Amino acid sequence: MQDLDPQGLLKEVLAQMAHTPDARLREVTAAAVRHLHGFAQEVKLTPDEWLAGIAFLTAVGQACTPYRQEFILLSDVLGLSRLVNLMHDAEGRETAGTETSLLGPFFRDKAPVFPLGGSIAVHKTGGEEICLFGQITDAAGRPLPNAWIDVWQTDAEGLYDLQANDATVMDMRGRFQADAEGRYHLRTVKPIGYSIPMDGPVGAFVHRQNRHGKRPAHIHVLVAAEGHRELVTALYFADDPNVDSDTVFGVSSSLVVEAAMGVPGTPRPDLPSLRYDFRLSRRAAGETGGRVGADPSQILPAAE
Amino acid sequence: MQDLDPQGLLKEVLAQMAHTPDARLREVTAAAVRHLHGFAQEVKLTPDEWLAGIAFLTAVGQACTPYRQEFILLSDVLGLSRLVNLMHDAEGRETAGTETSLLGPFFRDKAPVFPLGGSIAVHKTGGEEICLFGQITDAAGRPLPNAWIDVWQTDAEGLYDLQANDATVMDMRGRFQADAEGRYHLRTVKPIGYSIPMDGPVGAFVHRQNRHGKRPAHIHVLVAAEGHRELVTALYFADDPNVDSDTVFGVSSSLVVEAAMGVPGTPRPDLPSLRYDFRLSRRAAGETGGRVGADPSQILPAAE
Structure with missing residues (x-):
C-alpha cells in the first residue's frame, strides 16, 4: 500500500x-x-456527480423487466450498439454483405409463418398497403434457395404489437421462406416513425439533452441461410423527417428506401412496391453467430 | 445520414x-x-461481448435493494470510488486535512450517541477491547470544539450489524461529541478483515479475476464540524495480512494504525490504545458537502 x-x-x-x-x-x-x-x-x-451516475445506472438496471431492456436502450442512444454493429460488419467486409442495423428491443422468436405474398398486417390493417420484394443472395450475388426472412415493424399508429394492451397477440411480424431462387415477396402497411420509450431513466436522459427521441419509420429484417452470417438489418423510409437524425443511429444510406408505383418486377403492380435484395456474408470458421441485441429475454429475469 | x-x-x-x-x-x-x-x-x-456486458450491468442493477448498492460495490472494486476520493481530496489539498477513505455500504444515519469513553460494542462484546482517542482540529491544528465523530465497524467475527439476522438492531456503531478542546475517546473491540459480498454479480466478477475479495480490518470514521468539509475516512490495522491488497483500494499509509499498550496520553492505560488526530479541511464557498458514497437509501427504491 x-x-x-x-x-x-x-x-x-x-x-x-x-x-x-x-x-x-x-x-x-x-x-x-x-x-x-x-x-x-x-x-x-466530483463526489456528487459520481453519486448521480451511480443513481442513474441503478435506475437503468431497475427499469429492466422481461419485456424491457433499458441498458440496451442506453447503449443505443449512446451510439455504442451501432459502433459494435459497424465493427462486426467490417470484420466480414471482404464479402460485402448488406449493411446491418440494430435489432432493437421488439424482436420476438417464433413469429407466425406466412406463405409468400401474405400480409403481416393481420389485426391492425390500417395504413397504406405496400409490397416488399426482392432476392436473397450470397455476397457474390448467387441465390440462396429457401432462405428465411423475418420482418417486424410498427403498425400505422407507430406501435409494435408488444406495446398494445394484449402482448400475447402477435401482429405486424412474420416469417417467410424464399423460393428456390431466393426470391421473396410480402405485403405490409407502411410503418411510421416513433419515439423510443421516454418514460424511463434513458428517456429522461435524452430529454435533458434536448434530443427529439425519435426513430424514423422502418421495417426490421432478419435474414438467415445455412452457412451464412445471420443478417440483422432494417429498411428506413426516405420521406421520414427524422431519417437524418435517428436517436439510436441506426440509419445508413444503403438502407434508405421508398415505396412507389411502377417498380419493375413487382409481383403486385397494384400496390406501391419496394425492392430490396439482401446479400448475406459467409459465416467465418468458429463464428458463433452472435446477434447484436439478441433476444433480451435471455439476459433478463424470467417473466412471472 | x-x-x-x-x-x-x-x-x-x-x-x-x-x-x-x-x-x-x-x-x-x-x-x-x-x-x-x-x-x-x-x-x-464483439456482439457477444457487448451482450455479456449488457447482461452484467443489468444484473448489477437488479441486485440493488434498499439494503445493498451493487453499483457502488462495482465502482469500489474498479478503483473508481477511490479515484473520486483522491481527486476530491486534492481539491482541498492546500489545507492538508486528513486523507479520506471509502464510506462503504454500511454507514447508517442516526447511530446511537454515547458519552465520551463509552463503548460501541453493546451487543457483540467478543474480541479484544481497545481504546481509540485523539483530537479533532482544523488543518492548521486548531482544536474544533464539540465536533462530532461517528465510528462504525465489524464485530470481532467480521460482520456489520446490518449483516446480522435482525437488521433493526444497531451495534458496533456510535456517535460521540468531542469536548471543548476537540478531544475524543471511545472504546471498541478490534475489528477483523472481511470479504466484500461475493454472492452477487460483482462478487462473481472479482472471483473470475482471481482476486481474494477481502478488505483489511478497519474502523470507519465520519467527522463533522461547522464550516468544515465533512471527513469520511477509515483507520486500517497494520497487522492485517491484506493491508496491502485491499479489494476496494481504500488504504493509504497515513491511515494505517496499530493498537498497543503504553501509548502516551491514553485515557485508558489499561487497554491497548491507538491515538489518531483528525484534521478537517475548511469547506469551500458553494461546496455542497457531497459525500462519496452517501447514504445509498437516497438512491434506491424505498424499502417495502
Missing part, C-alpha cells in the same frame, strides 16, 4: 486484475478500467 | 448531444461517450 495519486492507483487496480485467467476478459477489463479512470480524471468527476 | 465509419459515428453522436442545455452535463456526457467508444474500438468489442 502506498500513498497513491491517480496514476499510482490505476497501476494498482490493473495489477490486482493482472491475474485474471481468461486472457480476453483480462484485456477487456483492463481497457475498461483505463477508460473509466481516464474519463473520471478528464472531467474531474 | 451518412455511411458511417466509427469516427463519423462518434461525431454524429456528439453532434446530437451538443445541444444539451446544462453545460456540465454536456461536458461529462461527451467525455463519457468518447471514452466508451474508445474502449469498444480499442478492444474491438
Whole structure:
C-alpha cells in the first residue's frame, strides 16, 4: 500500500486484475478500467456527480423487466450498439454483405409463418398497403434457395404489437421462406416513425439533452441461410423527417428506401412496391453467430 | 445520414448531444461517450461481448435493494470510488486535512450517541477491547470544539450489524461529541478483515479475476464540524495480512494504525490504545458537502 495519486492507483487496480485467467476478459477489463479512470480524471468527476451516475445506472438496471431492456436502450442512444454493429460488419467486409442495423428491443422468436405474398398486417390493417420484394443472395450475388426472412415493424399508429394492451397477440411480424431462387415477396402497411420509450431513466436522459427521441419509420429484417452470417438489418423510409437524425443511429444510406408505383418486377403492380435484395456474408470458421441485441429475454429475469 | 465509419459515428453522436442545455452535463456526457467508444474500438468489442456486458450491468442493477448498492460495490472494486476520493481530496489539498477513505455500504444515519469513553460494542462484546482517542482540529491544528465523530465497524467475527439476522438492531456503531478542546475517546473491540459480498454479480466478477475479495480490518470514521468539509475516512490495522491488497483500494499509509499498550496520553492505560488526530479541511464557498458514497437509501427504491 502506498500513498497513491491517480496514476499510482490505476497501476494498482490493473495489477490486482493482472491475474485474471481468461486472457480476453483480462484485456477487456483492463481497457475498461483505463477508460473509466481516464474519463473520471478528464472531467474531474466530483463526489456528487459520481453519486448521480451511480443513481442513474441503478435506475437503468431497475427499469429492466422481461419485456424491457433499458441498458440496451442506453447503449443505443449512446451510439455504442451501432459502433459494435459497424465493427462486426467490417470484420466480414471482404464479402460485402448488406449493411446491418440494430435489432432493437421488439424482436420476438417464433413469429407466425406466412406463405409468400401474405400480409403481416393481420389485426391492425390500417395504413397504406405496400409490397416488399426482392432476392436473397450470397455476397457474390448467387441465390440462396429457401432462405428465411423475418420482418417486424410498427403498425400505422407507430406501435409494435408488444406495446398494445394484449402482448400475447402477435401482429405486424412474420416469417417467410424464399423460393428456390431466393426470391421473396410480402405485403405490409407502411410503418411510421416513433419515439423510443421516454418514460424511463434513458428517456429522461435524452430529454435533458434536448434530443427529439425519435426513430424514423422502418421495417426490421432478419435474414438467415445455412452457412451464412445471420443478417440483422432494417429498411428506413426516405420521406421520414427524422431519417437524418435517428436517436439510436441506426440509419445508413444503403438502407434508405421508398415505396412507389411502377417498380419493375413487382409481383403486385397494384400496390406501391419496394425492392430490396439482401446479400448475406459467409459465416467465418468458429463464428458463433452472435446477434447484436439478441433476444433480451435471455439476459433478463424470467417473466412471472 | 451518412455511411458511417466509427469516427463519423462518434461525431454524429456528439453532434446530437451538443445541444444539451446544462453545460456540465454536456461536458461529462461527451467525455463519457468518447471514452466508451474508445474502449469498444480499442478492444474491438464483439456482439457477444457487448451482450455479456449488457447482461452484467443489468444484473448489477437488479441486485440493488434498499439494503445493498451493487453499483457502488462495482465502482469500489474498479478503483473508481477511490479515484473520486483522491481527486476530491486534492481539491482541498492546500489545507492538508486528513486523507479520506471509502464510506462503504454500511454507514447508517442516526447511530446511537454515547458519552465520551463509552463503548460501541453493546451487543457483540467478543474480541479484544481497545481504546481509540485523539483530537479533532482544523488543518492548521486548531482544536474544533464539540465536533462530532461517528465510528462504525465489524464485530470481532467480521460482520456489520446490518449483516446480522435482525437488521433493526444497531451495534458496533456510535456517535460521540468531542469536548471543548476537540478531544475524543471511545472504546471498541478490534475489528477483523472481511470479504466484500461475493454472492452477487460483482462478487462473481472479482472471483473470475482471481482476486481474494477481502478488505483489511478497519474502523470507519465520519467527522463533522461547522464550516468544515465533512471527513469520511477509515483507520486500517497494520497487522492485517491484506493491508496491502485491499479489494476496494481504500488504504493509504497515513491511515494505517496499530493498537498497543503504553501509548502516551491514553485515557485508558489499561487497554491497548491507538491515538489518531483528525484534521478537517475548511469547506469551500458553494461546496455542497457531497459525500462519496452517501447514504445509498437516497438512491434506491424505498424499502417495502
